[in-house]
Amino acid sequence: MPHTQLDGLSGEDFAGIYRVNVIGAYQMIRAAAPGMRAAGGGAVVNIASIAGLFGGGSCTAYGASKAALLNLTRTLARALSPDIRVNAVCPGFVGTRWYEDRLSPEDYAAVVREVAQTVPLERAPTPEDVAGGIAYFCSPDSAAITGETLIVDAGAHLDQAMSRRPVGKA
Secondary structure (H helix, E strand, O other): OOOOOHHHOOHHHHHHHHHHHHHHHHHHHHHHHHHHHHOOOEEEEEEOOHHHHHOOOOOHHHHHHHHHHHHHHHHHHHHHOOOEEEEEEEEOOOOOHHHHHHOOHHHHHHHHHHHHHHOOOOOOOOHHHHHHHHHHHHOHHHOOOOOOEEEEOOOHHHOOHHHOOOOOOO
8 A cells, every 4th residue: 555545544454564564573572571680681673674764665563663673672772781682683584485485487577677677686586585684693703792783684785776886987
């Protein structure tokens, strides 16, 4: 549903999306925190979206809820430190079964090609790319990182689609 069609999204729909994406994450972290502290600490990785950074996504409520999740990530990073680190991964388009199940094989391939043609890294991110970001935030390599957001979108957020020419060429 286009973001301009505000009447197509009821308050109940908005609240439902918010409950899943924000309150659900909060309740899970709140429930896990005592056990994590008892075990000596740990890491939480919230899965947000570039929609939370730039607006967009499937509807207004989705983008707003992911923005709230990013703020919750920073708030809980402060509240749960020093024992528990809290970070977020923000995927852009990721070629997943969700798309494959909704599109014909030809349409799915076309979307993946279109993404690859419009992002700086010239490839559509995969679930494994997102998993790599999550694994990093859970690893000892990120032991001094909390309250941060990692964008996994092959550079789409850089908005370079219109200026993709080799350096030194007009």
